[in-house]
Each structure stands twice: as C-alpha cells, then as structure tokens.
Amino acid sequence: MHAQRDDLYAELHSRPFQVIPSTARVSYVAVMMDVEQKKQDFDHFLTLFQRFGAVPPAQDSVCLEVAHGDVRIRRESHLEFISYTIINEGAPFQQDPFANNGLSCLPQDWVKNMVGTVVSAFHVAIEDAKERPEPDLVHVKSYFESMRLIGSRPHNGDAQVWTTFKVHSDGCGRVLVYNRNMSDSQLGRMVQRLIEIESYRLFALLSLPLARHYNQRLAQMDQRLADLTATLAEASEVDEQQVLTQIIDMAAWVEAARAKTTFRFSATSAYHDLVLKRLAELKEDEVSGHLTITEFMTRRLTPAVRTCKATSEHLENLSRRLDRVSDMMRTRVEMSIQSQNQHLLASMDRRSKIQLAMQHTVEGLSVAAISYYSIGLIKYLIEAAYQHGAPIDKSLAVGISVPIVIGGVWWATRRIHKRFLKLAKEYGSVED
Known part of the structure; x- marks a missing residue:
C-alpha cells in the first residue's frame, strides 16, 4: 500500500x-x-x-x-x-x-x-x-x-x-x-455555496486597490519608456550611462511591483473562478424586479477582476518591453566597444610596425657597433702576434678582418632574430 x-x-x-x-x-x-x-x-x-x-x-x-x-x-x-x-x-x-x-x-x-x-x-x-x-x-x-x-x-x-x-x-x-x-442535505449544500460566494468574492476584491494604485504609475512608466525608446531610435549619439541608469530604475520598480502583486492577482483569479463555479451550481431562477445573485456578481465583480488581470498583464508587458530595450541598449554598447577595440587594434598595429622598423634600424646599428668593437679586439690580437715575431702585415690583416667580422656579426644577428620568430610562432600555435 x-x-x-x-x-x-x-x-x-x-x-x-x-x-x-x-x-x-x-x-x-x-x-x-x-x-x-x-x-x-x-x-x-x-x-x-x-x-x-x-x-x-x-x-x-x-x-x-x-x-x-x-x-x-x-x-x-x-x-x-x-x-x-x-x-x-x-x-x-x-x-x-x-x-x-x-x-x-x-x-x-x-x-x-x-x-x-x-x-x-x-x-x-x-x-x-x-x-x-x-x-x-x-x-x-x-x-x-x-x-x-x-x-x-x-x-x-x-x-x-x-x-x-x-x-x-x-x-x-x-x-x-x-x-x-x-431536504436538510440539499439546504446544507446550498448554504455552503452561498457562504463561499460571499466570502470568495470579498477575497477576490482584495487586489482591486492594488490594481488601482499601480495603474496610475504604470501609465507614467509607459510614457517614460516610450520616450526613451524614441530617443534611442532617433538620436545618433546618446549618453549610454544615463540611459542604462533609467532602464535599471524602471526595471527595479517593475520587479518590485510584480513581487508585491503576483500572489494577490493570482489569488483573485482563483477566487473568481470559484465564485463563478458556485454561481453555476445554484441553478437560479429570476425574481421579478430584482437582480439575481449571478447578475449582480457578473455586473460588479467581473469588471473588478478584469481590472486586476489587466494590471497584471500590463506589468508583465512592461517587463518584457524593458527587457527588449535593455537588450537593444546592450547591443549598442557592445557595438561601440567593438568599434573602440578595432581602433585600438589598428593603433597597436601601426605602433608595432613602427617598432619593427625601429628594431631593424637598431639591429643595423648594433651590427656596426659590435663589428667596431670586435675589430678593435682583433686588432689587439694582430698587434700582439706581430710583436712576438709573427710574419703578419698588420694593416692588411686588419683590413681583411673587417668584412669577415661584419658578415659574421650580421649572420649571427639574423640567426638569433629568426630563432625568436620561430619561437613566437610556436607559442602562438599552442595558444590557438
């Protein structure tokens, strides 16, 4: 069991x-x-x-x-x-x-x-x-x-x-x-229905003051959102920070209103359904010259319930519209950021080209400087060998060493440069 x-x-x-x-x-x-x-x-x-x-x-x-x-x-x-x-x-x-x-x-x-x-x-x-x-x-x-x-x-x-x-x-x-x-049983059931009709219709109306209170502010919010949307549609440049602040303020108010009214409006709908069901179970006949209970309820209660339902739907609709405006504003901000990023990347590319040109210039100067100091050292070696009796023409030896040293320094510099480029490409492929 x-x-x-x-x-x-x-x-x-x-x-x-x-x-x-x-x-x-x-x-x-x-x-x-x-x-x-x-x-x-x-x-x-x-x-x-x-x-x-x-x-x-x-x-x-x-x-x-x-x-x-x-x-x-x-x-x-x-x-x-x-x-x-x-x-x-x-x-x-x-x-x-x-x-x-x-x-x-x-x-x-x-x-x-x-x-x-x-x-x-x-x-x-x-x-x-x-x-x-x-x-x-x-x-x-x-x-x-x-x-x-x-x-x-x-x-x-x-x-x-x-x-x-x-x-x-x-x-x-x-x-x-x-x-x-x-019979007593039939009478008990009918009295119970009358009790529930009278009680549930009062509980259904508890949300009507809430609906009337928020309806006044909702009209203002509608106009405020319409003006904001028109500004976004017509103006080429807007203060994005100010617009986002307005959207956040309106969204916060709508969510607070929904939190305060959702349960009450849902309860109103449920109570109203119960009232209509109990009215149908009464199986009323009309009394000449007087409104029946069903006629009275549908004439007074139903419009009040519809007002509450309309207010609830108005809040939901306003929330959805705010979400759409927020998405539109977010897209606009993202496009602006992308444009800024493109300008930044272009600027960085220009700077990198300039730095590369400067680097080549520095490399040329470095070859000349290293060669100069290297030839100076070789000159000392040649002089030392000559003083110890080596059969060397100092001027010729120094002259021959100049192109050799310059070529060797340039070749070594290029090898180092290519090695760094290779390492950069390898690290780049690993990150990708």
Whole structure:
C-alpha cells in the first residue's frame, strides 16, 4: 500500500457538507492570518473544547468541529485565512430573523480574543416556508434595514434567497433563506455555496486597490519608456550611462511591483473562478424586479477582476518591453566597444610596425657597433702576434678582418632574430 493512500482518500472528505434543518441561524467569519497566527488561533480554538467539555484534537487539520447542544462550530483552514461557521439549530422563533445569530451563541470574550483580520462576516437566517408563509417584500426589506435587495430562487425555485451584499449596522452581512422544498442535505449544500460566494468574492476584491494604485504609475512608466525608446531610435549619439541608469530604475520598480502583486492577482483569479463555479451550481431562477445573485456578481465583480488581470498583464508587458530595450541598449554598447577595440587594434598595429622598423634600424646599428668593437679586439690580437715575431702585415690583416667580422656579426644577428620568430610562432600555435 502507498504510504499516503489513506490521506488521499481522506482528502475528498476533508470538508463535508453540512446538514442544516429548515429553521436555523448560521454565522460565518473568515479571518486572514499568517502561519504564526494560525498556530495561535488553533490554541484559541482548543479552549472552546474545554469550555464545552469536549475532547480536543491532538493536532490541527483542514477541518475541525465541536458541538455543544444545538450549536455546532466548524473551523476550516485555508491557504491565507481561517473560517468559522457557527450553526444554531435551536434558535427561538422571532419576528426579526436576524435578532438571534450564530455568533451570539459563542462566549463573547472568546470572540473578542480571536486573532487575525476579519475579511468576511455575515449571518444566514434560514426559515421554513413549507408550513409558514413567506412575509411580503416590505417586511423582508425591513430585515435588511431598507437596503436594496438582491433576490434569487436557487435550485429551480425550491428556495427563496434574499441578500444585499452590504454591511449592516451590526458590522455583518445578511442572507435570508426561505426553504420551500429542499431536504436538510440539499439546504446544507446550498448554504455552503452561498457562504463561499460571499466570502470568495470579498477575497477576490482584495487586489482591486492594488490594481488601482499601480495603474496610475504604470501609465507614467509607459510614457517614460516610450520616450526613451524614441530617443534611442532617433538620436545618433546618446549618453549610454544615463540611459542604462533609467532602464535599471524602471526595471527595479517593475520587479518590485510584480513581487508585491503576483500572489494577490493570482489569488483573485482563483477566487473568481470559484465564485463563478458556485454561481453555476445554484441553478437560479429570476425574481421579478430584482437582480439575481449571478447578475449582480457578473455586473460588479467581473469588471473588478478584469481590472486586476489587466494590471497584471500590463506589468508583465512592461517587463518584457524593458527587457527588449535593455537588450537593444546592450547591443549598442557592445557595438561601440567593438568599434573602440578595432581602433585600438589598428593603433597597436601601426605602433608595432613602427617598432619593427625601429628594431631593424637598431639591429643595423648594433651590427656596426659590435663589428667596431670586435675589430678593435682583433686588432689587439694582430698587434700582439706581430710583436712576438709573427710574419703578419698588420694593416692588411686588419683590413681583411673587417668584412669577415661584419658578415659574421650580421649572420649571427639574423640567426638569433629568426630563432625568436620561430619561437613566437610556436607559442602562438599552442595558444590557438
């Protein structure tokens, strides 16, 4: 058996759907946390087990749940946030469905001591429309503090959903569900989809302020790069050092912006895909005179996501353009260096020819000087031999030695010169 076989099977069942009865109050909170805060939150969550007299889990996991009477608290761990779903199945009936909620069932000191940053918080009130009739629209609107309503009939009209996608006076959003013909399992799955739609659309919008912030600077960068490219195309001579400094500054800013936004923009795209998938699973029917959830989302959320996507693509495009300008500038610098090298080599060649001519001149003078001193030495030898009685004509002997010495010195000098040339050629072939 594979070592991870059991984990692979358990993964598909790590977040089971809730089973929710027709009359229930649900509260949902999504809190952004880093790794260290998640550890603190897990320890904080374990205190609920102690308060409720339940056995705490040994370690953290994707989904944990604790129950106390009619209240169930589910904690789910996500990539960048922790979500809490509190379901109260025993809430007493009241005229205002949001008078009681899931959060009110938790110890208030425990709620205040939660770590992290709240991104999404809302209440879902579930009413039974099988036995009790639904209230008229005026009463429904009063539950939402007279805000503009968004209506939907999911699952081909088996339920009626009302919401506003706004924050109310209690700091939370509100969703009202009237169950007409759904089982508890179907209702649990539908509520889960509504929760994910509301939560994921907020996380998808987290990158919109970033996109708006960088869009202003990107327009300036575009114009600056266009002016720089035009200067390179039109001017025959430019200050290469200054141009390279500008390119490096722009490239550094673009890479810093990409580092700050890449994860957020990628997360926006992923959350948006999840929202669209959950909307398709709702199978909505239109409520006359009201926008459906799908219509509202595609009208407001999709343009925001497209703005983030366009900003991300703009950054990538600007980075590629900077790379091309940098390559062009690098080629220009290399061509300039090659031209300088050619001039330098030509100058060195001229100098080497001059040095060679000077060397030949020096060699001629050296032959004359060596011959002069050599003849002087030979003259001493001839005089010494003559004084010791050798039958030699001193003048004739000296005259005969002059051409011999000069020829010998010249021949020896040429042999030495050829030997050095041969050695130079041999070393040159070895290096090649």
